[in-house]
Amino acid sequence: MTQNDAFISIQNVNKYFGKFHAINDVSIDIKHGEFFSLLGSSGCGKTTLLRMLAGFENPTSGEIYIDGQPMSGVPPHHRPVNMVFQSYAIFPHLNVRDNIAYGLRKQKLPRAQRDALVDEMLDLIKLPDYGDHKANQLSGGQRQRIALARSLILRPKVLLLDEPLGALDKQLREQMQLELRALQKTVGITFVFVTHDQEEALTLSDRMAVMSNGRDLQVDTPTRLYESPINREVASFIGTMNFFDGRVKALTNGGAEIEAVGLGNLCTSNIPPNLKPGQSVCVAIRPEKLSLSRDAQSGFNQVKGRLDNAAYLGERSHYYVSIEGVSKPVAVSVQNRQRANGNGENQCPVWLSWEDNAFVVLGNG
Amino acid sequence: MSRHSYIKRPNRPLQFYAALFLVVLYLPVLFLPLFSFNTSIYVKFPLTGFTFQWYVELMDREPVWAALMNSLRVGITTSIISTGFGVFAAKAITRYRLPGKGPLIGFIMLPLVVPGIIFGVALLVLISRLGIQLSLVTVTVGHVIVCLPFAIATMIPRFEGFDPSVEEASADLGENAWWTFWRVTFPMVFPGILASLLLTFTVSFDEFIMAFFLSGTDPTLPMYIWSQLRFPKEFPSILALASIILVVSFALVFLGQWLNRDTQATDLNSE
Numbered sequence: 001m002t003q004n005d006a007f008i009s010i011q012n013v014n015k016y017f018g019k020f021h022a023i024n025d026v027s028i029d030i031k032h033g034e035f036f037s038l039l040g041s042s043g044c045g046k047t048t049l050l051r052m053l054a055g056f057e058n059p060t061s062g063e064i065y066i067d068g069q070p071m072s073g074v075p076p077h078h079r080p081v082n083m084v085f086q087s088y089a090i091f092p093h094l095n096v097r098d099n100i101a102y103g104l105r106k107q108k109l110p111r112a113q114r115d116a117l118v119d120e121m122l123d124l125i126k127l128p129d130y131g132d133h134k135a136n137q138l139s140g141g142q143r144q145r146i147a148l149a150r151s152l153i154l155r156p157k158v159l160l161l162d163e164p165l166g167a168l169d170k171q172l173r174e175q176m177q178l179e180l181r182a183l184q185k186t187v188g189i190t191f192v193f194v195t196h197d198q199e200e201a202l203t204l205s206d207r208m209a210v211m212s213n214g215r216d217l218q219v220d221t222p223t224r225l226y227e228s229p230i231n232r233e234v235a236s237f238i239g240t241m242n243f244f245d246g247r248v249k250a251l252t253n254g255g256a257e258i259e260a261v262g263l264g265n266l267c268t269s270n271i272p273p274n275l276k277p278g279q280s281v282c283v284a285i286r287p288e289k290l291s292l293s294r295d296a297q298s299g300f301n302q303v304k305g306r307l308d309n310a311a312y313l314g315e316r317s318h319y320y321v322s323i324e325g326v327s328k329p330v331a332v333s334v335q336n337r338q339r340a341n342g343n344g345e346n347q348c349p350v351w352l353s354w355e356d357n358a359f360v361v362l363g364n365g
Numbered sequence: 366m367s368r369h370s371y372i373k374r375p376n377r378p379l380q381f382y383a384a385l386f387l388v389v390l391y392l393p394v395l396f397l398p399l400f401s402f403n404t405s406i407y408v409k410f411p412l413t414g415f416t417f418q419w420y421v422e423l424m425d426r427e428p429v430w431a432a433l434m435n436s437l438r439v440g441i442t443t444s445i446i447s448t449g450f451g452v453f454a455a456k457a458i459t460r461y462r463l464p465g466k467g468p469l470i471g472f473i474m475l476p477l478v479v480p481g482i483i484f485g486v487a488l489l490v491l492i493s494r495l496g497i498q499l500s501l502v503t504v505t506v507g508h509v510i511v512c513l514p515f516a517i518a519t520m521i522p523r524f525e526g527f528d529p530s531v532e533e534a535s536a537d538l539g540e541n542a543w544w545t546f547w548r549v550t551f552p553m554v555f556p557g558i559l560a561s562l563l564l565t566f567t568v569s570f571d572e573f574i575m576a577f578f579l580s581g582t583d584p585t586l587p588m589y590i591w592s593q594l595r596f597p598k599e600f601p602s603i604l605a606l607a608s609i610i611l612v613v614s615f616a617l618v619f620l621g622q623w624l625n626r627d628t629q630a631t632d633l634n635s636e
Contacts, residue, residue: 056533076536089534092527093552102548103538150538 006065007032007190008053008158013062015048015214022048023059024214030192030207035184037193037201040211041237046194047086049211050160053192054083067157082151083160086167088143090135090150096122097131099146103154121149124183141172148180152187159184161193165200177203198238202226210234226286228270231363235284240318242290242330246283246361248275256361258283262325263303267356272363282362287333289358292319293351302353305330312336321352397611401604406597408604419605429606432589436570439501439585443508444566450509451516451561452554458517459524460532477514484510485578492579499581507575512565519564519625523557556625563621567614586610 006029015023023045030036038046051057052064055076064071066080082103091099100118109117122128125145135143144164151159165173165180181204184191195201201208202222209219218225218234229235232243246260255269260283268283275281296302305321308329316336320329332352396408404414423429457463458470476484488507489499497503531553535545551558573587580588590606593599 054533054537056536075541076533077539077541081537083534083537085530085534087528087530089528089530091531091534091549093549102535103540105544105548106539147534150534154538 006030007034007067008192009065010049010053011063011065013049013052013059013064015045015052015057016060022214023052025062026211026214026216027062028209028216028219030190033188033190035181035191035193035204035206037195037205037208038211039195039198039201039208039237041196044211045214046196046211047162050083050162050192050194053158054081054160055079080157081160082154082156082158083162084144084147084151084164086162086164088140088147088164090138090143090146092135094135095131096127096133096135096138096146099135100149100153102150117153121153124152124186125149140167141176144168144176148183152183152189156189158190158192161191163194163196166195166197173200180204202238210237212237228360229284229362230272232282232284235360235362240287240331240333241284242287242328243362244283244285244326246281248277248279248281250277251275255357258359258361260359262323264301266301266354266359268359268361269357270360272361275361283359284362285354285359287318287331288316289354290330290332291353292321292332292334293353294348296351297353300353301356302351305350305352307348307350319350321350323352394611397604398608401601401608403601406601408600419601420609423602423605426602428584428589429586432584432586435501435583436586439505439508439576440566440570442505443512443569444562446505447509447512447516447565448520448558448561450513451520451565452558454513454517455520455524456550459521460529473517474514476510481511481572481574482578485574488575489578499579501580501583501585503579503581504576504585507579508569508572511572511575512568515568516561516565519561519621520554520557523554523625527553560621560625563617563624567617567621571610571614 008028008030010026010028010030013023013026014021026045026049038049040046048057052059053066053071055071055074055078058072071079091102094102097118100121101114104114104117118131119128122131125148127142127145130138130142135146138146144167147164148159161180165176168176177200180191193201193204202225205222207219207221208225210217210225212233217237218230220228225234226238229238229241235241235243244260244263246258246263249257249259249265251257252267255267256271256275257265257267258281259265266283291297291300296304303323305323307319308322309320311318311320314336316333319332319334321332322329330352399412400408401419402415402417403412404416404418405412454473458466463469485507488503488510492499492503492506532545532549535549536542540548571587572585573591576585576588577591584592586606590603593603
């Protein structure tokens with residue numbers, strides 16, 4: 001039995017493909033009704049983990065519980081989960097209606113009731129007039145919705161989504177993200193969502209796991225993953241991060257004073273547990289938590305640097321500032337409130353400033 | 366602006382080569398129908414006159430009809446058995462990680478290159494050792510061996526042509542392997558099955574060497590032709606029979622290819 005109230009409990013799961021260690025001792029608990037994302041670069045094991053939830057792969061060791069039931073030896077067609085495949089896997093020989101009704105055969109519903117269920121689904125995915133279309137007459141976004149409807153009509157306990165938005169263009173993807181999130185709230189089903197797109201994961205998830213090389217590095221809410229990554233790998237995977245070497249000078253009430261190379265002393269309460277004075281640490285700050293100015297500010301933590309380079313990103317620009325004693329230029333994000341003038345490469349001296357607690361102290365690993 | 370891209374531009378020497386190729390391949394064969402409409406019983410130029418006489422004569426021959434029925438029975442049985450095996454062999458080859466897959470495929474395709482006479486003698490020795498009477502059944506066994514590579518070669522592209530996650534989706538939606546096969550796999554490979562049935566039927570229908578070694582008292586159609594070649598005055602009728610077989614075989618194989626034409630097309634459309 002599970003020792004907790006988790007709806008899906010992945011416990012010490014390992015998976016080997018031959019000698020390749022695809023999943024390395026992963027334990028994750030997912031709550032009922034949660035939108036949970038598995039985020040990682042390709043080959044990190046996120047899809048393998050999803051396929052183990054669906055029953056297409058079996059763990060080499062460890063156990064997966066869904067709704068309290070151990071899933072070892074339970075074949076895919078007996079699991080209370082449904083999957084939306086990356087390729088959508090729409091049945092090409094059936095029309096939209098028959099695709100959506102595919103899983104209903106066993107329920108032996110009267111025809112009228114079955115048609116009503118399919119109509120309800122067609123409305124839900126906003127394709128009410130598409131019932132008689134063949135699969136190969138549909139666009140990527142439409143196929144994706146049919147794959148969703150085909151799964152949701154069975155009222156699964158868990159819906160698994162394998163990069164379902166990966167093949168869509170940016171505009172459609174953003175629209176589908178919103179729709180997916182609204183849909184999940186409507187149907188109240190636990191979603192497990194695999195993606196390599198960090199923005200997508202941050203936007204959609206209640207909680208998410210960052211995976212790398214078959215391990216789960218950190219499982220947390222999007223906010224905490226972004227603001228307080230536990231180590232350098234997580235910090236650099238999500239968003240842009242500036243790293244500095246440092247040393248713990250003193251522990252204060254709920255925080256620490258760090259002496260960072262190139263920056264001097266700084267105070268933060270974003271610290272890992274078991275920090276000891278004198279310990280070498282890595283401190284990090286997001287580009288948008290730094291302010292850039294031509295002149296020194298009064299009353300702020302600040303450091304002088306030289307403007308190296310600029311990257312124009314539309315709504316904001318990234319400026320790269322070199323600081324004495326720091327090997328890599330520091331990225332600073334600035335909102336382009338005024339029209340950008342693009343004079344970012346003039347080597348002019350600038351000041352970088354930050355507020356207390358803007359830095360995060362990373363644990364080892 | 367040119368209408369032709371680099372790869373699609375016309376290539377005169379290649380077109381000439383293709384035409385020459387077809388002429389060399391099929392011109393000799395076309396003499397059969399030509400002389401089957403000739404009034405003379407001798408196969409030589411000049412042609413003496415046009416007649417349907419040989420075809421009419423053919424219709425009146427009891428042994429021809431008997432041999433035709435034998436060939437149909439062998440052909441239909443062979444095509445069903447070899448296509449049945451072919452479907453599952455092709456599924457296994459394309460879907461599962463098999464140890465020694467390469468050599469296995471090589472062995473399956475071997476009957477295509479091993480001389481028929483060797484297979485025929487080997488089977489004859491085996492069957493007589495086992496004390497089995499030669500009959501149309503033994504011919505069918507021989508034909509299944511000959512036809513299996515054709516069936517598998519026809520089915521493999523069909524299986525490779527569709528996304529295996531479609532089968533996974535069926536399992537995911539609650540169907541076991543049996544229902545998944547009938548509701549998804551079978552309808553998707555069905556054009557390939559038809560093509561394989563037609564192709565293996567044609568191969569069996571036209572096959573001579575195996576039938577020569579393995580048939581008992583009931584001849585197949587090619588066996589019957591062979592037996593009649595000794596009689597010069599029968600020859601025009603044999604030409605007529607051969608012409609009919611030729612046309613029917615061509616028609617069946619082309620029909621099979623046409624039914625199976627969208628192997629690649631469905632795949633491209635799904636992009």
